[in-house]
Every structure is written in C-alpha cells, then in structure tokens.
Amino acid sequence: MNMNFRLKFKSYRKHPFSLFxxxxxxxxxxxxxxxxxxxxxxxFIKGIxxxxxxxxxxxxxxxxxxxxxxxxxxxxxxxxxxxxAVPLGIFSAVYLVEYARRGNRxxxxxxxxxxxxxxxxxxxxxxxxxLFFVTALHLGYSLLAGIFTxxxxxxxxxxxxxxxxxxxxxxxxxxGSFGLGAGKLRTVVSVILPVAIPGILAGVIxxxxxxxxxxxxxxxxxxxxxDFPKDIFSSGRxxxxxxxxxxxxxxxxxxxxxxxVVLLFLVLMINAASNALAKKVRKNDGK
Amino acid sequence: xxxxxxIAALTSVFAVILICLFLFVNGIPAxxxxxxxxxxxxxxxxxxxxxxxxxxxxxxxxxxxxTAGAILIGVSVGLFTAVFLxxxxxxxxYQWFKPFIEVLAGVPSVVYGFFGLVVLVPFVxxxxxxxxxxxxxxxxxxxVMILPTIIGVVEASIRAVPPQYYEGALALGATHERSVFxxxxxxxxxxxxxxxxxxxxxxxxxxxxxxxxxxxxxRIPTGLFQGxxxxxxxxxxxxxxxxxxxxxxxxxxGVVLFVFILMINxxxxxxxxxxxx
Numbered sequence: 041m042n043m044n045f046r047l048k049f050k051s052y053r054k055h056p057f058s059l060f061x062x063x064x065x066x067x068x069x070x071x072x073x074x075x076x077x078x079x080x081x082x083x084f085i086k087g088i089x090x091x092x093x094x095x096x097x098x099x100x101x102x103x104x105x106x107x108x109x110x111x112x113x114x115x116x117x118x119x120x121x122x123x124x125a126v127p128l129g130i131f132s133a134v135y136l137v138e139y140a141r142r143g144n145r146x147x148x149x150x151x152x153x154x155x156x157x158x159x160x161x162x163x164x165x166x167x168x169x170x171l172f173f174v175t176a177l178h179l180g181y182s183l184l185a186g187i188f189t190x191x192x193x194x195x196x197x198x199x200x201x202x203x204x205x206x207x208x209x210x211x212x213x214x215x216g217s218f219g220l221g222a223g224k225l226r227t228v229v230s231v232i233l234p235v236a237i238p239g240i241l242a243g244v245i246x247x248x249x250x251x252x253x254x255x256x257x258x259x260x261x262x263x264x265x266x267d268f269p270k271d272i273f274s275s276g277r278x279x280x281x282x283x284x285x286x287x288x289x290x291x292x293x294x295x296x297x298x299x300x301v302v303l304l305f306l307v308l309m310i311n312a313a314s315n316a317l318a319k320k321v322r323k324n325d326g327k
Numbered sequence: 328x329x330x331x332x333x334i335a336a337l338t339s340v341f342a343v344i345l346i347c348l349f350l351f352v353n354g355i356p357a358x359x360x361x362x363x364x365x366x367x368x369x370x371x372x373x374x375x376x377x378x379x380x381x382x383x384x385x386x387x388x389x390x391x392x393x394t395a396g397a398i399l400i401g402v403s404v405g406l407f408t409a410v411f412l413x414x415x416x417x418x419x420x421y422q423w424f425k426p427f428i429e430v431l432a433g434v435p436s437v438v439y440g441f442f443g444l445v446v447l448v449p450f451v452x453x454x455x456x457x458x459x460x461x462x463x464x465x466x467x468x469x470x471v472m473i474l475p476t477i478i479g480v481v482e483a484s485i486r487a488v489p490p491q492y493y494e495g496a497l498a499l500g501a502t503h504e505r506s507v508f509x510x511x512x513x514x515x516x517x518x519x520x521x522x523x524x525x526x527x528x529x530x531x532x533x534x535x536x537x538x539x540x541x542x543x544x545x546r547i548p549t550g551l552f553q554g555x556x557x558x559x560x561x562x563x564x565x566x567x568x569x570x571x572x573x574x575x576x577x578x579x580x581g582v583v584l585f586v587f588i589l590m591i592n593x594x595x596x597x598x599x600x601x602x603x604x
Contacts, residue, residue, distance in 0.1 A: 051502060064407055068403075068411060069412070075474075080430065131336070135335065150337070150340060156592055159591070163562055164350070164584060168346045168349055195338065255435070288538075307433050308430060
C-alpha cells in the first residue's frame with residue numbers, strides 16, 4: 041500500500057495535471073460527504089435536546105405546537121395513498137411486463153406518460169389536485185383530496201419498481217409454470233408475484249418515504265389544519281406541512297428543530313429499510 | 328383479467344391527460360385575458376394594485392437565475408464526486424459512501440429549506456451582507472439538493488462506458504486520471520448531459536426549500552445577493568388568498584412551469600436514450 045502510494049506520487053510529479061485532477065476528484069467527494077454529515081448532524085444535535093413531551097401532546101395548541109396530530113394525518117395519508125397507488129402500480133407493471141406484446145405502441149405511450157408523471161414537480165401536482173379533486177370534485181381541502189393527489193404522484197414510482205422486480209424474475213419460472221399447465225393469470229399470481237414481492241415492497245417503502253416528505257402537493261389539497269381530523273373529508277396537515285408552517289412563521293424555532301429531527305429520522309429510517317430490502321433482492325438474484 | 332391490468336396501465340395516460348387538461352383549461356383563459364406577451368414579458372407583478380399587473384418575467388428570471396446557480400454548484404461538485412465513486416473509490420469506502428448519497432436524496436425538501444433558513448441564511452447575511460435570503464443562498468441550497476440526482480445519473484453513465492476506452496488510454500501511456508477524464512468521460516457525455524438536464528428539472532420544480540431561503544421579492548433581480556421569487560414559490564405564496572384573475576394568473580404560472588418541465592423531460596429522455604443504448 042505504502043509502496044503503491046510512493047510510486048503513484050512519483051508519477052504525479054511527472055504529471056502535475058493528473059495530480060490536479062486527482063485532488064479535484066477527492067476534494068469534490070470530500071465536499072459532498074462533509075455537506076451531508078454537517079447537515080444531518082447539525083439538525084440532530086440542535087434538535088434532539090428540544091424533543092419534549094409537550095411536543096407529543098394529544099391536543100394541539102398554538103403554544104405546544106404538538107406534532108402528534110400531524111403524525112396521525114401523515115399515517116392516514118400514507119395508508120390511503122398506498123391503498124390506491126400500490127394495486128394500480130402493480131397491475132400496470134404486470135400488464136407492461138407480462139401481458140403486453142412486443143412492439144405494442146400503447147406500451148411506448150404508457151412508458152412515456154409514466155416518465156412524464158415522474159418528472160412533474162410536486163407543486164404542479166398540488167395545483168392539479170386543487171383544481172380537480174378540491175374544486176371540480178367538490179372534495180374541498182380534505183385528507184381525501186390529498187390522498188388522491190399524492191397517489192397519482194407515487195404511481196410512476198410504484199410502476200417502475202414493480203416493473204424492475206418483475207423483470208428480475210427469471211424466465212425459467214414462467215416456462216416451468218406454463219409447462220405444468222398453469223394459465224397466464226395463475227402464473228402471474230402464484231408464481232411470479234410471490235418471487236417479486238421483496239422488490240415490490242422496496243418500492244412501497246420508497247413511496248412511503250416520498251409521501252412522508254411531501255409538502256408542496258399537499259398545502260392546497262389537504263390543507264393546513266393542525267388538529268386531528270374528524271373524518272377523511274376534513275382538512276389536516278401532514279408532518280412535512282407542519283414543519284413548513286413552523287419554519288415559515290418562525291415563532292417556535294426550538295420546536296421546529298425538534299420536528300425536523302422527527303421528520304428526518306422517520307424518512308431516513310424508511311429509506312434505509314427500502315435500501316436494505318433492495319440489496320437483499322439483488323443478493324438473492326445473484327445466487 | 329388481462330383487461331383489468333390493461334385499464335390499470337392506462338391510469339398514467341389518463342392522469343397526464345387530466346393534468347394537462349385541467350391546468351390548461353384553467354390557466355390559458357387567464358393568460359389570454361391578461362395578454363400572452365404582457366403576462367410572459369411583463370416586468371411587474373402587482374396583483375392587488377388597481378389596476379393590477381400580472382407580469383411573471385421577474386419569476387421566470389428568478390427561477391432561471393437560481394437554477395443556473397444551482398447547476399453551476401451541483402454539476403461541478405456532482406460531476407467530480409461521480410467520477411470519484413465510479414473510478415477512484417476503493418470498494419470498501421464505496422460501500423458506506425453510497426448510502427450517504429442516498430441519505431442526501433431522501434431528505435425532504437422542507438428539511439433542506441429549514442436547514443437553509445437556520446444555517447445558510449445567517450451565514451450569507453454575516454459574510455456577504457444584506458438580508459441573507461438571496462439568489463445565492465437558494466442556489467447554494469438547491470445545488471446541494473440536486474447533487475444526488477446528478478451523481479446518480481453521471482456515475483451510471485460512466486460505468487456504462489465499455490472498459491476498452493479506459494484500457495486503451497492507459498495502454499497509450501496516459502495516467503489513470505487522464506484516461507478517466509479524457510477517454511471515458513467524453514464517451515459518457517450523453518449521460519452527463521442527461522444528469523445535468525435532470526438536475527435542471529429538479530431545481531426549477533423545487534418549491535418548499537426555495538421559498539424559505541430565496542427572499543421571495545417579486546421584482547426583477549439585479550444582483551446575486553438580492554432576494555428573488557421563483558415560479559414555484561409564487562404559486563404557493565399567493566394561492567391561499569388569490570381570487571378571480573389573480574388565481575387564474577397563478578394557475579397560468581403553473582402552466583408555464585409545466586411547459587418548461589415537459590421540455591426538460593423530453594430533452595432528458597433523449598439524452599438518456601443516447602447514453603444507455
């Protein structure tokens with residue numbers, strides 16, 4: 041190792057420009073890493089001391105700015121959006137991978153639209169949700185309007201992850217199943233989908249992370265009421281929207297730090313779970 | 328059962344049609360009433376004045392400047408970090424470096440915004456003067472936010488270059504660095520462009536982080552350390568109380584943003600196809 045380094049150093053003396061590039065590459069990697077560590081570390085160090093029991097009070101007041109109602113709203117949002125987007129996403133992916141014939145022009149259009157959907161910024165979803173679900177369908181600012189909006193938003197993600205999971209299932213499974221006399225549907229439901237479940241699950245968890253972190257699409261669809269909702273037709277802010285409201289008004293800085301910690305912790309855990317699952321899928325695939 | 332799967336698959340097509348339809352139907356009439364040129368090139372945004380003025384040029388320029396700054400920062404750091412990950416990083420370090428990048432990608436934009444508000448804004452205020460909420464601050468924050476996007480695409484495109492490029496350059500006597508930067512990277516240029524374009528899309532569409540650090544003044548920005556308002560933040564800031572033509576103008580702003588994004592997406596798909604096929 042040492043020898044190697046010395047040799048390398050010698051060659052750099054002859055090639056100063058290469059040394060320059062080398063340093064640039066390492067500097068950039070260091071900047072990236074330092075930024076991540078500093079940002080996450082800063083929020084955790086400043087925020088953790090401010091996590092107090094009053095932050096989790098069961099009743100929201102403008103004094104304690106309890107985040108419990110918004111956590112509850114977030115759970116409803118996650119559950120509702122998944123209920124819509126997961127089956128839709130899985131069914132679409134099954135169609136694209138298992139049923140659609142090669143060279144089907146519709147497949148190209150579906151792919152194009154799902155790519156388009158995944159590129160649309162969340163504020164545009166928010167606008168659309170406000171115009172369509174809130175106004176045209178008369179849902180008003182409600183959790184339900186938020187659920188519909190955000191379900192559309194995660195649909196392309198669900199489609200893509202499921203597609204990838206289905207494609208990873210070896211063709212021998214399909215051939216074996218057909219060979220034993222199973223039909224297309226039976227093959228998909230009882231042979232292919234079970235094998236693809238870990239990959240699909242990784243997509244589901246990734247979607248949960250997106251929903252928990254989303255703000256712009258929800259402000260004008262689910263609204264910003266800070267209390268527990270009466271039912272699914274009443275307005276309610278999720279944890280991210282709550283976080284935005286706290287930062288924007290700037291009155292409860294300590295609580296904002298603590299809320300940021302809770303939100304960041306949740307999202308990072310969710311993403312870590314998704315990554316762990318995805319890694320496991322890849323490993324199994326390698327065997 | 329096939330028909331059920333088929334109908335599900337059509338959802339995304341319907342969704343895109345519905346989104347286009349509702350945005351355009353609600354936004355275009357307002358745009359027409361204001362006058363397309365007056366709307367797009369009008370220099371004043373004063374929706375509550377009498378008579379009101381609905382020019383979104385300040386917001387278009389705000390979005391462009393902030394995005395340009397973010398790209399400058401994000402691409403310079405992201406490109407070299409991607410090269411590091413693809414060609415310099417020892418396997419052992421890679422295993423824990425990569426998850427860190429994924430952390431960066433997972434942080435919600437409102438948390439970025441909060442971090443910018445409590446760290447970057449005071450920092451810029453102390454070092455460069457002014458209020459601290461400025462184009463520069465927003466660019467810095469967005470530059471960090473788009474890092475994972477750029478790193479991901481560029482790293483993948485470098486890895487997609489056939490090894491012969493690198494080996495050939497080495498065999499001709501080039502150093503490792505020169506081989507990577509002058510043989511491999513040019514071969515991956517479509518992927519690099521795709522990464523940059525995707526980064527532009529992310530930056531221009533970002534809302535919550537920008538709103539907290541950019542100052543949001545709806546006037547034509549004249550300096551790096553002045554506040555500016557973007558298309559996205561303009562919508563969120565005023566939609567709550569807007570009515571009639573004002574509301575229509577905000578939706579039309581959304582239409583402009585949407586058209587920008589569509590163009591960017593198509594450019595991205597074009598370069599992505601070139602890079603990975």
